[in-house]
Each structure stands twice: as structure tokens, then as C-alpha cells.
Amino acid sequence: MSSAKPPKALLNLQRTSVLLADADMMGQSIVVQMLIGFGARTVARCDEIADARRHLTSQPYDLVIADPASFGPVGYDLISWMRRELPAPNRHASVLIITGHTESSRIGQLRDSGANFVVSRPLSATVLLERILWMSREKRPYVETLHYVGPDRRWRDVPPPAGTAGRRQKDLEVAARIAAGGEMNQTDIDLIMNATA
Amino acid sequence: MKITYTKNRLRDALDSAPPMMAATAVKQAEALLGEMQQECVARLDVLLAAFPAGLSGDDDARRVQVREVYETSRRMIGVATVAGIPEMDIAAQSLCEVADALLVRQKSDWEPLRVHISTMHLLRRSDIPEAAKGQLLVALESLRAKIAPAAPTLQTATA
Numbered sequence: 001m002s003s004a005k006p007p008k009a010l011l012n013l014q015r016t017s018v019l020l021a022d023a024d025m026m027g028q029s030i031v032v033q034m035l036i037g038f039g040a041r042t043v044a045r046c047d048e049i050a051d052a053r054r055h056l057t058s059q060p061y062d063l064v065i066a067d068p069a070s071f072g073p074v075g076y077d078l079i080s081w082m083r084r085e086l087p088a089p090n091r092h093a094s095v096l097i098i099t100g101h102t103e104s105s106r107i108g109q110l111r112d113s114g115a116n117f118v119v120s121r122p123l124s125a126t127v128l129l130e131r132i133l134w135m136s137r138e139k140r141p142y143v144e145t146l147h148y149v150g151p152d153r154r155w156r157d158v159p160p161p162a163g164t165a166g167r168r169q170k171d172l173e174v175a176a177r178i179a180a181g182g183e184m185n186q187t188d189i190d191l192i193m194n195a196t197a
Numbered sequence: 198m199k200i201t202y203t204k205n206r207l208r209d210a211l212d213s214a215p216p217m218m219a220a221t222a223v224k225q226a227e228a229l230l231g232e233m234q235q236e237c238v239a240r241l242d243v244l245l246a247a248f249p250a251g252l253s254g255d256d257d258a259r260r261v262q263v264r265e266v267y268e269t270s271r272r273m274i275g276v277a278t279v280a281g282i283p284e285m286d287i288a289a290q291s292l293c294e295v296a297d298a299l300l301v302r303q304k305s306d307w308e309p310l311r312v313h314i315s316t317m318h319l320l321r322r323s324d325i326p327e328a329a330k331g332q333l334l335v336a337l338e339s340l341r342a343k344i345a346p347a348a349p350t351l352q353t354a355t356a
Contacts, residue, residue, distance in 0.1 A: 037226025100274030121275030
């Protein structure tokens with residue numbers, strides 16, 4: 001399924017409690033198989049929003065993976081509810097959103113939901129593993145404002161304006177990496193989001 | 198604005214487990230996905246059969262049916278690759294963008310949807326040469342570009 005080279009890193013989800021919220025059972029099963037391959041033993045599977053909320057209210061999770069679109073319009077509120085209404089630790093749990101396709105009218109809502117990362121289906125095992133590793137290394141603080149609650153999005157590696165030389169040696173790194181079709185990190189994604197907003 | 202610095206519990210959980218090479222984890226995951234292939238093929242066939250043969254009724258009814266086409270197609274994305282037919286994922290993605298663009302404009306044209314669905318049926322057949330599949334996808338891309346030329350997406354990272 002994947003020809004991408006796995007990262008040279010160590011990872012084992014054996015002691016990671018994962019909540020997977022996806023209304024589509026086949027979509028759920030595909031992600032669960034990958035998580036089991038990564039060593040996961042505790043995966044709470046929720047195919048209803050109420051069930052996901054009940055789980056998140058009753059016990060702590062280290063990683064939340066959700067496909068909001070699979071639940072219809074109510075699914076888009078799950079993560080923002082989690083960030084605004086839940087107490088710690090789940091309020092600050094790492095959240096990965098997986099989406100097959102997002103309606104254009106929902107993109108802003110999904111972007112501002114407060115997830116740590118958004119990835120698209122079809123999702124390979126390598127990409128899922130890389131994103132989990134990336135989130136595990138995150139050091140971003142959580143911000144709470146009137147319109148956004150979630151990982152701080154101001155923490156960016158923004159390249160200089162086009163046509164300028166830049167001030168640091170690595171200034172052009174992000175733009176060059178995107179242009180080369182390479183892997184993107186959260187700051188790259190934030191840049192693209194801002195461009196399409 | 199309130200700023201909260203909190204420890205990364207995901208990192209703590211990963212650090213507390215016996216280390217496993219990422220390559221091993223990926224290999225195990227791919228082996229488990231391989232076991233799901235036939236199940237995914239069957240699911241794909243169910244979804245393919247769920248597409249309507251056409252749109253009917255007044256404008257409101259037709260838009261409801263376009264939404265159903267969108268939802269069915271969205272459910273296909275990701276399943277097709279595990280089923281070993283990644284071209285159908287591309288077609289399903291394209292169909293979602295076209296259906297979404299129609300819904301945004303409150304239109305319910307059947308023809309672009311029909312072309313996508315027919316193409317999916319062709320891609321599902323095992324006797325179609327790879328080159329022909331490529332040509333079919335190029336044709337779909339051309340159609341998508343006409344209906345949804347600048348669809349904003351959340352395309353971030355895929356396999």
C-alpha cells in the first residue's frame with residue numbers, strides 16, 4: 001500500500017490509550033489495523049458522537065483520532081467541544097483529524113477546530129506513523145481565545161516574502177520543501193491554510 | 198488570551214513502552230491491512246452499487262440525491278487503496294469535489310456525476326489495462342477542473 005520510506009525512529013503504542021471516532025466502520029477498521037500494527041492495545045472505537053463524548057468525559061486519552069465528516073454536521077463540533085468544555089488532561093490531548101474529503105463550506109470550521117494535525121485519506125501506515133511521531137514531539141502551548149482554542153498556531157517557520165533574500169540561512173527551507181513536493185509539517189500546513197482562507 | 202503549557206502525554210506514553218523500530222511497526226500495520234483487502238473489495242462493491250442510476254424529482258429532491266452521491270463517494274476514499282484499487286480513490290476524491298461544487302452552487306447536474314460513476318465501474322474491472330486506467334483518470338481530472346476549478350481543500354499529506 002505504501003512505498004514511502006518509514007522514518008528511522010522508535011515507536012510503540014503499547015501503553016498509549018487511543019480514542020478513535022469514526023462513524024464509518026470500515027474507515028475505523030483500517031485505522032485500527034494500523035494502530036495494532038504500531039503496538040496499540042487500548043483503542044476505544046466510537047461510531048457515534050455521543051459515545052465519543054462519553055468516553056472523553058469519563059477517562060483520559062493520550063491520542064484522539066477522529067473523522068468529523070463521517071458524523072455529518074455534528075461531527076465538526078467534537079474537537080472544539082473537547083478543547084473548550086473538557087477539563088485536563090483530555091482538554092489538551094493530541095488530536096489527529098483524518099478526512100476523506102471536506103466540504104468547502106466546512107474547511108474553515110475544521111481548520112479552527114483545535115486539532116494538532118489534519119491528514120487526508122487514503123492514509124498509509126507510514127504517514128500515520130509519521131504524524132503520530134510528529135505530535136509526540138510537539139511542544140506548542142495551548143491557547144484559548146474567543147474564536148480559537150487549541151495548539152498555538154502562531155508558532156511558525158514562515159519564509160520571507162517572495163523575491164527577498166531572507167535573513168537566515170534556513171528561511172527558504174519551508175517554501176523549497178513544499179515546492180519540491182516533500183513532506184509537510186504543521187507550519188507548512190498552516191501556511192497553506194492561510195493562503196486558502 | 199490564555200496560554201497553557203502542558204506536558205505532552207502522547208510522548209510520555211510512547212516513551213514508557215518498549216521501543217519498536219518504526220519500520221517494524223509499519224511492516225506489521227501493512228500486513229494487517231493486507232488481511233483486510235477482500236473485505237474492502239466487498240465494501241467497495243456495496244458502495245458502488247449504492248450510487249443512483251440518475252437523479253429524479255424536483256430541484257430539492259435532486260440536491261438531496263447529489264448529497265447522497267457525495268457521501269457515498271466520501272466513504273470510498275481510503276477503502277479503495279486497501280482494496281488494491283487506488284485509482285478508485287482518486288476517482289472518488291474527484292467525484293466528491295464535483296458533487297461539493299454542485300451543492301455549493303445549488304445545482305444538480307447529473308452528467309458529471311454519471312461520468313464519474315461509470316468510470317468507477319470501469320476502474321473496478323480487473324481486465325482494464327493500467328494505461329487505460331490512467332487515461333480514464335486524466336479524463337476525470339479534466340472534467341473536475343471544469344466543474345470545480347479552484348476547490349479549496351484540506352489536502353495535506355497522503356500516501
